[in-house]
Amino acid sequence: MKVLKTIDRRNFIKQSGLLMSTALVPISGFSMTSLKKYKMGLQLFTIRDAMERDPLGSLKTVASLGYEDLETYGYDSDQGTYYGFKAAEFKQVLADLQLTTSSGHYSLFTYLNKPLDALKQYVDRCIEGAHAVGQSYITWPWLDPDSRTLEKFRILSEKLNIVGEQVTKAGLGFAYHNHDFEFIDQGGETGYDIILRETDPSLVKLQMDLYWVMHSSKESPAELIAKQPGRYVMWHVKDMDKITRDYTELGNGSIDYTVILPEASRAGLEYYFLEQGGNYAKNSMQSITDSAAYFKKHLQKYL
Template sequence: MNSLSSRRTFLKQTGVLSVSSILPLSVLPVHYKYKMGLQLFTIRDAMVKDPLGSIKYARSLGYEDGEIYGYNGDNDTYYGIKSKEFKKQLDSLDFTISSGHYDFSSRFNQPIDVLKKYVDQCIIGSKNLNSKYITWPWLAPEYRTIDNFKVLTDKLNIIGEQVTNAGLQFAYHNHDFEFTDHNGEQGYDIILSGTDPNLVKLQMDMYWVEHSSNKGIHELIKENQGRYVMWHIKDMDKVTRDYSEMGNGSIDYKNIFSSIEQKDLQYYYIEQGGNFAKNSMQSITDSAIYFKKHLQRYL
């Protein structure tokens, strides 16, 4: 008796044999460590028109988790839907929201009490969605000076403590401007050294690290153990260096994922900020197909 027949006999005797048990191993469902995530900003045009329909479509492609944006703290709404009702709709789609990008930058120069009030609102929304992370995603161009990066670190620590005390976690998301040289100083170095690692985690945008940092992805993770809890994964056009669908660009994610340290990673999100070959929904379709075929095995 060959090994396949022996396996079938054993499963039948133990009552485990089912249709899936006799399928070739190549077509059996695979359970990955991490949910395949999508930064919903990628499909922001579709989300404005039909947020739940857009998420339903993303779910059909294999995306199981998302990072949200567009919270209205005064009304406690996401895309015009009350946060608790939005959570019910997400549950019906079997889709989770593990993190959110919130509009802290527009409150950068406002009194700290105003900022902390907004943080309290974000905590309410995040808890209603059962999200783990609240993330600072952006610093407006007018604030990108070395002195303001020092101010930013203080704000990040304050928010981090507030969010942590509420039972959630806080993170900072990088772009390219943090790596700009200011007479020998970089904003990202100030953020890394000036924030409390226990209060301020990091969300690495791998595209922007590859695009603009003088340090590589592996080096940053090695130097900041315990901090890079989330990744943004997007590809870079081979010619223009703009965003691109997964697999169409120049970033060697197979090599990165097969060799990168993942012990601190909790969530990842596929993203494409623009430069769509056709439109945003087709881009998340193409990226999902490529990612599941070539990259998900590493995660």
């Protein structure tokens, strides 16, 4: 008969404490608390005035406010620059500040009515820039006012598919960003109806501007997502003034994001970007300060 070795009380407590502390150590990246799924993003168009004056100083402030991921605009495809920095240099600037950029708004709309070869050549330059800075998505951000007829939306949809295929073959994602004009009823049909129907969901993803959906669409974000779940891979998050319905800082407006943000999983959300196109209470930098503080305190828990 084997005799069990006696463990004295002091060793028992010591060993038990060691086991307990080991059990609480995060394993393979997991922790006792829920993991944050997304980086807090900012569309840099919000602070376009500051970026024009002092891009490096502005980016330092952005990082200090807790923003982690950026969406760019204004890529100079002829020079291969973002905000005056060569693409590789811009990527290093971001890395030094522990920032990333996951998407860019590129001037694709200026090629809608140009020959297809010119559009494809421009897309190639955008792909080169996006790869150089480490972006995952190239985004078509706008349509000129004279290109918002139903016929133009059909031409747009055809070209979105072509660009989507070109970008996808290059190992990147491609998305279309909405404003208000896509939701204007034109004889029982809207431009957004055409985009949803005539573009290939595997090639053309959607960046939902939640402000504009709430401002101008007859359907809520949840209703749009229900039609094509998994396709709304990016969101723009901004608030709407309760009286003027203009842009405003997060928390000052009328949009209830506690209802919208839980739709992230069904939407297929990969990235979101806080944005404010104008109507700043004081100035653009103060607005991104106030919006970041409100978002982190009240809304980030949903993402």
